[in-house]
Amino acid sequence: MATAELAVEQPRRWRGPSARTWVARAFTLGFLAIWEAAAFVAPSYLLPGPGLVAQRLWTFVTSWRDLGHLGASLFHVGAAIAISFVIGSLLALIPYYVPMLRFAIERRIGPFVNSFSAIGWTLLATMWFGVTPLTVIFAISAVLVPFALVNMAAGLTNIDRDVIEMGTSFTRRQLRMFVLILVPSLYPFIFATLRIMFGVAWKVTLTAELFGGNSGLGYMINMARQEFDTTTIFAAIILIIAFVHGVDELVLGPLQGSVSRHYAR
DSSP states (O other): HHHHHHHHHSOOOOOOOOOHHHHHHHHHHHHHHHHHHHHOOOOOTTTTTTHHHHHHHHHTOOOOOHHHEEEHHHHHHHHHHHHHHHHHHHHHHHHHHGGGGGGHHHIIIIIHHHSSSSHHHHHHHHHHHHHHHHHHHHHHHHHHHHHHHHHHHHHHSSSSSHHHHHHHHHHOHHHIIIIIIIIIHHHHHHHHHHHHHHHHHHHHHHHHHHHHHHSSSHHHHHHHHHHOOOOHHHHHHHHHHHHHHHIIIIIIIIHHHHHHHHHHO
């Protein structure tokens, strides 16, 4: 008993970073060293060094004008995700409640919206709405709708029919069934869909803002391209990568994991 108590009282030994962590850090340092060496040889308007990009990042986060472009992109992404998720979910729910429309949605509407490119939607939106935020939101939403449609349709297909039958034995109200049974059963698919759409939305946002926007990071990159300001382009790209990765790892990923543990079978 005394030996066991002594073993419990002994402090745990501190364990340093794992081998994988050291390899990742070494890879990052090696990449920065190669980048710096290449920037030393190439002109700054072609390849700015890490130091210049870091300085531009600092001026970016301390400039209200640059932060305004970031806020515009965040608004475009958030609005497009909300609109496309609602539209895609409704298109997935229609065949669930009206099976005769399944062929029309899954074999006609789905392939059409899934095959049309982001540039095509942007050019059409530019002709319809002009160079406005509405053009950007429309183009992003049109590209994201298929992701919501496919994932939510898969979630509806995988719902446990025994749970549905149990719910019908307690109530016949479709709205009550939808809120208390159908939606909680779809939680893992909802968060997985939002996570996918968030990453894809940023890829489409730059293209939409580049061709049809008058604000946002894509518009900012377009202006920097015309002025051969490669440092600003690199800073915007690094900022987007850091933001998307951070939100995915620190917010969406843990939320999806928590919901999946509670609701997934």
